[in-house]
Amino acid sequence: LARHTGGSFIVRIEDTDQARKVEGAAESILESLRWLGLDWDEGPEVGGDYGPYFQSERLDIYQPIAKKLVEEGHAYLCYCSPQRLEEMRAEQMRRKEPPRYDRRCRNFSQGERLKLEGEVSSSVVRFKTPLEEETRFCDLLRGEVIFDNSSLDDFVILKADGYPTYHLANVVDDHMMEISHILRADEWLSSTPRHILLYRALGYEPPQFAHLPMILGEDRSKLSKRHGATSLLEYREQGYLPEAMMNFLALLGWSLDDKTEIIGRDQLIEHFSLERIGVTGAIFSQEKLAWMNGTYLRQLNLDEFSEKAIPFLEKGLPASISHPLPEEYIKQILPLVQERIKTLGDLPQLTDFFFIDELSYDGELLIQKGLTKKSTLEALRVSKDRLDKLVPRIVVPPEPQDLGLMVQLEAFNTESLEGALRPLAEELGLKTGQLFGTLRVAVTGRTTAPPLFQTMAVLGRERCLKRIQAALEKLTA
RNA sequence: GCCCCGGUCGUCUAGAGGCCUAGGACGUCAGCCUUUCAAGCUGAAAACACGGAUUCGAAUUCCGUCCGGGGCACCA
Numbered sequence: 001l002a003r004h005t006g007g008s009f010i011v012r013i014e015d016t017d018q019a020r021k022v023e024g025a026a027e028s029i030l031e032s033l034r035w036l037g038l039d040w041d042e043g044p045e046v047g048g049d050y051g052p053y054f055q056s057e058r059l060d061i062y063q064p065i066a067k068k069l070v071e072e073g074h075a076y077l078c079y080c081s082p083q084r085l086e087e088m089r090a091e092q093m094r095r096k097e098p099p100r101y102d103r104r105c106r107n108f109s110q111g112e113r114l115k116l117e118g119e120v121s122s123s124v125v126r127f128k129t130p131l132e133e134e135t136r137f138c139d140l141l142r143g144e145v146i147f148d149n150s151s152l153d154d155f156v157i158l159k160a161d162g163y164p165t166y167h168l169a170n171v172v173d174d175h176m177m178e179i180s181h182i183l184r185a186d187e188w189l190s191s192t193p194r195h196i197l198l199y200r201a202l203g204y205e206p207p208q209f210a211h212l213p214m215i216l217g218e219d220r221s222k223l224s225k226r227h228g229a230t231s232l233l234e235y236r237e238q239g240y241l242p243e244a245m246m247n248f249l250a251l252l253g254w255s256l257d258d259k260t261e262i263i264g265r266d267q268l269i270e271h272f273s274l275e276r277i278g279v280t281g282a283i284f285s286q287e288k289l290a291w292m293n294g295t296y297l298r299q300l301n302l303d304e305f306s307e308k309a310i311p312f313l314e315k316g317l318p319a320s321i322s323h324p325l326p327e328e329y330i331k332q333i334l335p336l337v338q339e340r341i342k343t344l345g346d347l348p349q350l351t352d353f354f355f356i357d358e359l360s361y362d363g364e365l366l367i368q369k370g371l372t373k374k375s376t377l378e379a380l381r382v383s384k385d386r387l388d389k390l391v392p393r394i395v396v397p398p399e400p401q402d403l404g405l406m407v408q409l410e411a412f413n414t415e416s417l418e419g420a421l422r423p424l425a426e427e428l429g430l431k432t433g434q435l436f437g438t439l440r441v442a443v444t445g446r447t448t449a450p451p452l453f454q455t456m457a458v459l460g461r462e463r464c465l466k467r468i469q470a471a472l473e474k475l476t477a
Numbered sequence: 478g479c480c481c482c483g484g485u486c487g488u489c490u491a492g493a494g495g496c497c498u499a500g501g502a503c504g505u506c507a508g509c510c511u512u513u514c515a516a517g518c519u520g521a522a523a524a525c526a527c528g529g530a531u532u533c534g535a536a537u538u539c540c541g542u543c544c545g546g547g548g549c550a551c552c553a
Contacts, residue, residue, distance in 0.1 A: 017552055160551055188553090216546080261502050291503055446513095447513065450513095452512060
């Protein structure tokens, strides 16, 4: 929305819970945004006129505001212990009542306050929610939403440790940072009346609100750790492309029209609009993401694909393979697997036979349906013999003056291999599938692999002959 | 329990009263292509939660029911 309208996209880290502080969490959020290409105009690392952008560094802004709210009668100090609150809630639940603060500290006299301050070591600041009437606001996606103030309790705005709660910090910062639009998940909708009340008490003009549909797990509940990978960075590690992830995420709750599935960043910015956001929660479909990633992967040219693929091969191939991996060889392999993968993480296991010296596989796999050990051996022997005879030739142009164009034909290429092996099947009285199947296992160690001739051409003459020999030995042993 | 928000194929969605015999995509199934696996192409099965009301006409408006989700912390 910011990019579409020419506004500013601001990143603010809301780190106001000391108890849940996790080392490196903020950095990984920023890294996720960077990975997706969601660059920000103001915030950590880039700065801006409204900093600091970490709420933990803004305590001296929130505290005086909380104090002022107390002085003006919009808030009050609460001395109730966590234990008391917990017991109270438990009792309320038992009686099937809504769990909420009973406002014991709301109407203490000055004398009672002084007495309690002497006895109690810590206190929090609570907002004095109006007891009656209702709070309404207009959600850009859902229209007018109305809450009875009587259903709200006196929520904490400043904790005992001097940190603000989300409610206070968010309202104060959105005002001070001149935020125009709050686009946040649905789960915040029921907190919004509290925020409206706070804006009002502080004399601030509230921003526009749009509560977005949530991303759900397979069981339709709020997406969480137990639903599997929930961190963007995990998807990066698995070999998803940021462009695919961005595209997929954008279509969860938003659509361009009745048919567009693949849409790039620029087009997204150009066409994005609040009006086309839906209101129902969307299940995060791994399968569709995988499909989409596949289509993005297939669009890459060889250089791009190879640049992205190499780190995954370096990491995923057996350690015994010598590193660094030869780039030219890899560039021959990659086109054979590009349309066969859904993530870059699929690469190592799909291509390892290109790198491993000694294949290990069950010799029985060599014997194709309808063949015997004997006929398989025969097929392998004859094949090896034919391939042995495929040697490089020099083609000399007929006109002497064209000698500079003399080309060397690598006889061990896709065409020559096909030219040699296809007729061979008939010669041996085999179906092509039978002969090729046997050779595929001999040369790759598996029953499914990229196209045989291309695979053999990339492996090269020596490796293929060696592997067929190994297959013969495997069957004779 | 109380409050709020929702409900179109299994999933993501199109649908702003007649264009809807409800469109697209993923997935599924079948066929084509084919040396295996993919990719690609073609086709099929598959949905308006239910009940009333308004209207000549309702997936679209209103009400109720049911179902689902979210919130109800010194978490965000």
